[in-house]
Amino acid sequence: MADKSFVGGIREPRQGLVRVIRRGRSGWGGGRVALERSEVSPKLAPHFGFRLSEAERRGGGHFRGTRGRGGGKMAAPLELRCWGGGWGLPSVHSESLVVLAYAKFSGAPLKVSVIDNTWRGSRGDVPILTSEDNIVSQPAKILNFLRKQKYNADYQLSAKQGADTLAYIALLEEKLLPAVLHTFWIENDNYFTVTKPWFASRIPFPLSLILPGRMSKRALNRILLTKGEPPHYHLKEVEAQIYRDAKECLNLLSNRLGTSQFFFGNTPTTLDAYVFGFVAPLYKVHFPKVQLQEHVKQLSNLCRFCDDILSCYFRISLAGFSPAGQDTVDANLQKLTQLVNKESNLIEKMDDNLRQSPQLPPRKLPTLKLTTADEESNSFQPLSP
Amino acid sequence: MTLMCNFLRLKLIFIKNDYFSSLEGTFLKWISFHFLFTGEQILLSDNASSLAVQAFLQMCELPIKVVCRANAEYMSPSGKVPFIHVGNQVVSELGPIVQFVKAKGHSLSDGLDEVQKAEMKAYMELVNNMLLTAELYLQWCDEATVGEITHSRYGFPYPWPLNHILAYQKQWEVKRKMKAIGWGNKTLDQVLEDVDQCCQALSQRLGTQPYFFNKQPTELDALVFGHLFTILTTQLTSDELSDKVKNYSNLLAFCRRIEQNYFGENGKGHIPLRLA
Numbered sequence: 217m218a219d220k221s222f223v224g225g226i227r228e229p230r231q232g233l234v235r236v237i238r239r240g241r242s243g244w245g246g247g248r249v250a251l252e253r254s255e256v257s258p259k260l261a262p263h264f265g266f267r268l269s270e271a272e273r274r275g276g277g278h279f280r281g282t283r284g285r286g287g288g289k290m291a292a293p294l295e296l297r298c299w300g301g302g303w304g305l306p307s308v309h310s311e312s313l314v315v316l317a318y319a320k321f322s323g324a325p326l327k328v329s330v331i332d333n334t335w336r337g338s339r340g341d342v343p344i345l346t347s348e349d350n351i352v353s354q355p356a357k358i359l360n361f362l363r364k365q366k367y368n369a370d371y372q373l374s375a376k377q378g379a380d381t382l383a384y385i386a387l388l389e390e391k392l393l394p395a396v397l398h399t400f401w402i403e404n405d406n407y408f409t410v411t412k413p414w415f416a417s418r419i420p421f422p423l424s425l426i427l428p429g430r431m432s433k434r435a436l437n438r439i440l441l442t443k444g445e446p447p448h449y450h451l452k453e454v455e456a457q458i459y460r461d462a463k464e465c466l467n468l469l470s471n472r473l474g475t476s477q478f479f480f481g482n483t484p485t486t487l488d489a490y491v492f493g494f495v496a497p498l499y500k501v502h503f504p505k506v507q508l509q510e511h512v513k514q515l516s517n518l519c520r521f522c523d524d525i526l527s528c529y530f531r532i533s534l535a536g537f538s539p540a541g542q543d544t545v546d547a548n549l550q551k552l553t554q555l556v557n558k559e560s561n562l563i564e565k566m567d568d569n570l571r572q573s574p575q576l577p578p579r580k581l582p583t584l585k586l587t588t589a590d591e592e593s594n595s596f597q598p599l600s601p
Numbered sequence: 602m603t604l605m606c607n608f609l610r611l612k613l614i615f616i617k618n619d620y621f622s623s624l625e626g627t628f629l630k631w632i633s634f635h636f637l638f639t640g641e642q643i644l645l646s647d648n649a650s651s652l653a654v655q656a657f658l659q660m661c662e663l664p665i666k667v668v669c670r671a672n673a674e675y676m677s678p679s680g681k682v683p684f685i686h687v688g689n690q691v692v693s694e695l696g697p698i699v700q701f702v703k704a705k706g707h708s709l710s711d712g713l714d715e716v717q718k719a720e721m722k723a724y725m726e727l728v729n730n731m732l733l734t735a736e737l738y739l740q741w742c743d744e745a746t747v748g749e750i751t752h753s754r755y756g757f758p759y760p761w762p763l764n765h766i767l768a769y770q771k772q773w774e775v776k777r778k779m780k781a782i783g784w785g786n787k788t789l790d791q792v793l794e795d796v797d798q799c800c801q802a803l804s805q806r807l808g809t810q811p812y813f814f815n816k817q818p819t820e821l822d823a824l825v826f827g828h829l830f831t832i833l834t835t836q837l838t839s840d841e842l843s844d845k846v847k848n849y850s851n852l853l854a855f856c857r858r859i860e861q862n863y864f865g866e867n868g869k870g871h872i873p874l875r876l877a
Contacts, residue, residue, distance in 0.1 A: 354783060379802035383723035386730040438781040468719040 293327060294365075296358075298343040300330040300418060303500045306530050308414065310396055311355045312343040314493030318359055320529040321484040324367035333420045355493075359486060370485050377480050381487045384472070384479075387465060392494050394439050395462030395508055398455060400497070401435035405504040463511050466495070470515040477524065484525065496522045642757045643682075645835050646736040647674075651683040653827025654695050658685075659863040660818050661707045672758075699820050709819045717814060721821045724806065724813070728821075731799035732828045734784060735792050735842075741775040743789055745838045797845045800829075804849040811858060818859070825852075826859045 296319070298312030307313045319326040331342065345352045345361060352361045363370075370378065400411050415431070416424040444454045469491060478484045479491065499512045499522050512518060643651070658665050665685075670676065677684040677693040684693030685701075692701045702708070710718060740751045755771060756764025779785045784792070803825060812818045813825070829852055833843050846852060 375805040376808070379805040380720065380723070382798065382802040383720065383727040383806075386727035387723040390726045390730055434781075441778045441781045468722060471715045472719050 294324060294345060294347045294362075295327045295329060296343055296345050297329050297331065299415075300332070302414065303502060304526065305496055305500050308497055308501060309342065310393070310493050310497055312493075313496060314355045314489050315343050315345070315358050317484075317492045317525065317529070318362065318369060318486060318489040319367070321489060322362060322367040322369040324362050324365070331418055333418055333424070335420050359489075369483075369489070372483060373480055373485060381480075381485065384469075384487055385490050387468070388490055388494055391461040391465035394443055394458040396494055396498060397435040397439060398458060399503065399505070399508055400501075401432040402439070403503075403505050407432060409504055410501065459508065462508060466511060466515055466518065469495075470518050473517050473521060475517065478521070484529075488521075488525070491518075492522060492525050496526070642754055644751060644754055645740050645831060645837070646733060647682050648835070649733070649736060649828045649831040650681065650695065651827070652831055653824045654683045654685070654698055656826050656859065656863060657695065657699065657709070657820055657823035658702075660709055660823055661702060663702070663707065695820065695824060709817065710814075712817065713814060713819070721814065721819060724803070724821050725824055727799060727802065728824050728828060731795055732832075734779075734782070735796045735799075736828070736832070737775055738779060738784060738787070738792050739789075739837070739842060741772050742779060747772065749838055793841055793845060796842065797848070800846055800849050800852060804852050807851050807855060809851065812855075822855075822859065826856055830856050830860065 296312075296315060298315065299307050299309035301307050305313065306316050316326075316328065318324075326345075341353050343353075343355065343358065345358045347361075347365075350361065352358050362368075370381070373381070399406055401407055412428045412432075415428045419427050439454065439458065440451075443458055444451070473479060476482075479487045495512060495518055498508055499519060503509060655665070655667070673682050673684070674680060676691075678691055679693045681694055684691055685698055687701075690701070692698050710721060713721065740746055751772075752765070752768045756768045759767060776785070787795075807813055812822050814821070829846055832846050833853075833856065835843075837843075
């Protein structure tokens, strides 16, 4: 499901300010981050009242503050509903991450509403972009929609590079996506220890009992229907095949990236968004079973690519952005473990020193009485250390 | 273009006498080349895959014998046509066949460097992802085509009621797969747009070169040829699909070129379908 009509596209990207509002869980840095004003284009002004009520309905009160400030204006409100982040990523869900990355690259002012465990908003078929009356749901369609709104990250690409983008995206979806789905949803250790608790904590009870299971089943279905045909009759063989394919795909991507900063020169494009969206969760999320992650870590240019995008495009915004909090917690934990390790090393060294030091001669009891003392000392000899 | 379609179900067979005495380095011995066509069974997507494999084998200059069987789909190890039968090995689908042939020492893509190989793989996935899925969608999920063409063709060799049952079963399977990969909600127009997008990408990649990787054809050329040629020469309920391809003149020239070079009158091969 590749992208459409970006070839020969619009010449200039529109600049906008990114505004992210987090309906936070307490402990992640609290509620709202400071809103930023952005300019509204004249053609949107007449629709302001109408749109505000729509957005207010959907966003549930975000704009009350601005209204109260007496006519705070905003650009066309594009609202994206997606899964939240963790482990340093803005979103753990691959498709949401693709859209978020593309929005950053193209400068689209996207209001991100994270799915949390309230009953607001929908949870199915995420990520969803809502804007005025349009509801767009799959990443390819969302990217198309953004391009039509003149947020185009590909305007510098030649026709051939555009064709290459389509081809590489198809390669990603065919070879890498099954392995990502498997690592997240089907591998039992990973699913029960990491994925399911994470998603269940962000879905209101009692849906949290049902929805992760449903997502897992959907992932398994997809893998089996597309990859599970004979001669692979057993799930293990399918798994082996998809991991082989995924490693080959990662190698190909690494070869293609080489030493350049992004896939097509120095500005990020759609392909960078897709690669980032698929590879970053594999790289960053801490799983018990990590064979693919090990492979990713060996490809240092892909790791560098992900880290670059994270540091350039996803750190500038938001104080109270949870991954920062998470990071400090992780950092503290790391320091603590390092200290403990150092201490244990010291203790071990001391132990070694003690053992290697020359043995003290066994203490001789004072010979009070000649005969009995001798006997005693003789009898005590075997007991000395 | 007037389209006269002779559908045939192909099973390509290598029959080799001196297979195990490959000391001279010869892989196969030429056996007389037959083909038969039954005419009424094969479907668009299978035909495309079969033609792609046949083109690839012609490009490798390997002698083949084409055999048609009504139950070829069930004979194949992976459930898909075409497949080749060499000695005591059976290999199906283009990917494994390419690897198999490469293991025997014939390869079309040796001259490519790593980046080009990656591109080639990516484009092959694009064709599989877009064109093949669109073909499957068109023939199994579009009600008009299903009713008129697909059901009758698919169930042709079987007696009533088996023909209906098998056709419905296959349709249900394909629809399930479409839903799993997200194509279940697409309309026909969206599918055609995707095909257009894919053809545009292929056309831009091909540019003015004779083949995708300049001078020599590779398996990508075989795959693209198989799909495009079949789309162009198959008569369906409407011509929209082939119209999409006809918009790109360099793709048409590409198909003609391969047809002439590898399937033409110089006797290298014989193809039942003609580009009018």
